[in-house]
Amino acid sequence: MSYIEGSCKVSEAHQPILTVKHLTKSFGPKAVLRDVSLELNAGEVLAVIGSSGSGKSTLLRCVNALEEYETGEIRLRGERLSYRGDGSKRRRLGDRQLAAERARIGMVFQSYNLFPHLTAQENVMLGLRRVRGMSRSRAVEVARQWLDRVGLGDRRTHYAHQLSGGQQQRVAIARAVALEPELILLDEVTSALDPELVGEVLGVIRDLARNGMTMMVVSHEMSFVRDVADRVAFMHGSRVLEVGSPAKIFDRPATAQLKTFVGRFRGISAKLSNEDAPAMDGAA
Amino acid sequence: MIQFSQGNFLFELWMSRAALLDALSVTCSVALGGIAIGLVVGLFAALAAVFGPAWLRWSVGIFVYAARGVPALVTIFFVYYGVGVIWRALPAQSAGTLALGLYAAAQMTEIFRGALQSLPRGQIEAAKAIGLTFWLRIVDVVAPLSVRRALPSLVNTAVDLVKASTLVSALGAGDLLLTGQQIAARTFLIPEVYLTLWIFYLSINTTLTVLGRWLEDRFRNVIY
Numbered sequence: 001m002s003y004i005e006g007s008c009k010v011s012e013a014h015q016p017i018l019t020v021k022h023l024t025k026s027f028g029p030k031a032v033l034r035d036v037s038l039e040l041n042a043g044e045v046l047a048v049i050g051s052s053g054s055g056k057s058t059l060l061r062c063v064n065a066l067e068e069y070e071t072g073e074i075r076l077r078g079e080r081l082s083y084r085g086d087g088s089k090r091r092r093l094g095d096r097q098l099a100a101e102r103a104r105i106g107m108v109f110q111s112y113n114l115f116p117h118l119t120a121q122e123n124v125m126l127g128l129r130r131v132r133g134m135s136r137s138r139a140v141e142v143a144r145q146w147l148d149r150v151g152l153g154d155r156r157t158h159y160a161h162q163l164s165g166g167q168q169q170r171v172a173i174a175r176a177v178a179l180e181p182e183l184i185l186l187d188e189v190t191s192a193l194d195p196e197l198v199g200e201v202l203g204v205i206r207d208l209a210r211n212g213m214t215m216m217v218v219s220h221e222m223s224f225v226r227d228v229a230d231r232v233a234f235m236h237g238s239r240v241l242e243v244g245s246p247a248k249i250f251d252r253p254a255t256a257q258l259k260t261f262v263g264r265f266r267g268i269s270a271k272l273s274n275e276d277a278p279a280m281d282g283a284a
Numbered sequence: 285m286i287q288f289s290q291g292n293f294l295f296e297l298w299m300s301r302a303a304l305l306d307a308l309s310v311t312c313s314v315a316l317g318g319i320a321i322g323l324v325v326g327l328f329a330a331l332a333a334v335f336g337p338a339w340l341r342w343s344v345g346i347f348v349y350a351a352r353g354v355p356a357l358v359t360i361f362f363v364y365y366g367v368g369v370i371w372r373a374l375p376a377q378s379a380g381t382l383a384l385g386l387y388a389a390a391q392m393t394e395i396f397r398g399a400l401q402s403l404p405r406g407q408i409e410a411a412k413a414i415g416l417t418f419w420l421r422i423v424d425v426v427a428p429l430s431v432r433r434a435l436p437s438l439v440n441t442a443v444d445l446v447k448a449s450t451l452v453s454a455l456g457a458g459d460l461l462l463t464g465q466q467i468a469a470r471t472f473l474i475p476e477v478y479l480t481l482w483i484f485y486l487s488i489n490t491t492l493t494v495l496g497r498w499l500e501d502r503f504r505n506v507i508y
Contacts, residue, residue: 066409095418103415113410117428117503126424127414172410179414 015078016041017183017214023062023072032058033069034238040183043212047225049249050235051261056218059235060185063216064107065098076104076182103131106176106184110191112168114160120147120171121156127179146174150204166197170204177208184208186217222265226250234258293476300467307463308484310377314459315449315488317381319442322388329389330396331422344393351390357451359383364455380452388445395437399430432503439496443489460484 018040025033033055040046048056061067063074065082074081081101083090093101114123124143128134134142147153150170160168169189176184186205190198202224209215209228219225225232225246232249234242236257242249253259288295297304333344351359363386364379374382403426411421453462460481468477 064413066412099412099415099417102413105413107410107413109406109410109413111406113404113406115407115410115425115429117432127416130420130424131415175410175414 017044017077018063018216019075019078020059020063021073021075023059023069023074025058025062025067025069031238033062036072036235036238036240038233038240038243040214040216042214044230045209045215045217045228047217047219047229047232047246048235049219049222049225049232049261054235055238056235057187060107060187060216060218064102064105064185066107068092076101099131103127103179104182106179106181108169108172108176108184108186108189110188112160112165112172112192114163114168114171114175116160119157119159120152120163123160123171124175124178127175132179142178143174146178147171149207150174151200164197165193166200169193169201173201173204173208177213183214183216186215186219188218188220190219190221222250234261236261291471291473293473296467296471296473297480300463303458303463303467304460304484307458307460310452310458311446311449311460311484312488314377314381314384314452314457315442315446318384318388318445318449321382321385322392322441322445323438325385325389326392327396327427329393330400333393333397334400335418348390348393351386352394356384356387356448357454359387360451360455376452376455376457380449380455380457384445384448384452387448388441391441391444392438395434395441396430398437399434400426402433403429428503432500435496435500435503439493442492442496446485446488446492 016039018038020036020038023033023036024031036055036059038046038059048059050056058067062069063081068082073083082098083092085091092098114120115126118126121140121143124146125136125139128139128142129136132139144153144156147156150173152167152170152174155163155167155171158167160171163171173189189205190201193201198221202221205215205217206224206228217225217229227246229246231243232246233240234249234253234255234257236255241255242253242258249258250262253262290296329344329347332340336344360380360383363383364374364376367374367379407425407429408421411425416424449459450461453459453465456462464477464481468474471477
């Protein structure tokens, strides 16, 4: 066995799927991302946490070219996304190239964003037909398979307004993963849901994570993050302040900001269980 | 006894049947031609006004401003007499159709532009996120959603255009109004003839409104 062959294999195995380097973005005078750098390996679930306005969603939207950014770069399997050239020669890619890149990355939104004029099955089929170029019958087959997988086999012909929030979000997840993206971005996907519907959506995501889907997840569901994420990034004031295993982030926070953030969530869950108890007694 | 002979309304109506059918076809083709020009030009002008570069947005803005700020009759005279001098004479009916088409295009540009601008951003982002290119996003998502939203106003404009088609009678195109005037002048059955025109126009517009309702119903699932 030669040394070179061995090192090649190692470097290939360690090439991250996604690399974000020194990303900077501002809306006018307000900086929303300051020198953000992150890596995401194949099969890994990276959770991004932090208070609202810390730049988590913007970061996700930059990865999928839904936002422009001023400096820094994002690479998918080593290939630079969204821009070519540097300095004054830096320019954004054209529509077709951006579309081709976006097709490699799945995204699920807080507000589901199903196409209201299409049924659940047609929502999943649109990208399969138009982007993957599948035949109608093949697209139907794949769409059904994914709708079954997210537990909506019996809702194929329903329109968005005939589905609950949790069901709509599961269709949106099926729509994203059916295209077999190399990476999927989940942007606060349970934040708009009624509490009793959160579980069914998290269950689907947990199932995907277990099957090796590479994911970048922005979430406020701390117990879910702790449970599913391989690594957690904490954002505060437009920066990534800490990255580490869930145990490190939640149990041994290094910065004062993360200590406060984690403490606040503990406070909320403690408060909730205290408030719940007497109310339950009263009802009984 | 009322006799079925000259001077009797039903008799005169029967005698004028060919002229009236011709007139109906002129009115319908002027109105429908104008609506068709308006829909096509309006949709593309609105796409240009919303998604196009600055110079296109400006051009569309000037077109809409000019076409809406002028009485339709002036546009009709301009296209018929003006183009006749500048380029070559157009038949009255073609000139009228073209002028009404421009008039409708200006209205419909604004209707489509409003519908496009009121589309929820999330649906368009979702379309981007699955990797659709600009024109596929337009065809598969933007157009179906905005047509649904624009439909009631489009039907209004179409109804207006049927009424505005009477203006081509000023060019001597044999539409329903001009033909009706000639029959009235010949027979002196003035209330009867104009009541007949009333019924003709009402029938055309009822058909359009029913068609619009049917389309709206077809799109009933598009709720957002």
